[in-house]
Amino acid sequence: MTPNPTPTSTPVITPTPGSFEINNVVIYPNPFHPGGGLGATLGADITQDAESLTIKIYTTGFRAVREIVIPGIISAGRVNAHVNERDIGNLANGIYYYTVTGESAGNTKAKALPGALIILR
Secondary structure (H helix, E strand, C coil): CCCCCCCCCCCCCCCCCCCCCEEEEEEECCCECCCCCCCEEEEEEECCCEEEEEEEEECCCCCEEEEEEEEEEECCEEEEEEECHHHHCCCCCEEEEEEEEEEECCCCEEECCCEEEEECC
């Protein structure tokens, strides 16, 4: 019996003119355990280069408690950005909601669907 090779492909996000979207957003580890000193990671797919990404964190009552800006040119594709523990480590135990917004070089803005973040001490 001769083995047959199986072709596979890996999806790649390429810049799309005129369309700026942020998809598949996740903050991990989730639940987040402050005190390890490592912080967290924001993962997202973006369709165009972004000038910055902003993470806004809200309580379950939708009161804004944090705004974290990730500056610099962020290339289109899968983004894995580090979030410092000092930015989210002093939040109380509980469930929080977050949104991620971005702005491209052409001042086009995009907003991802909200996600949930759990803080456990």
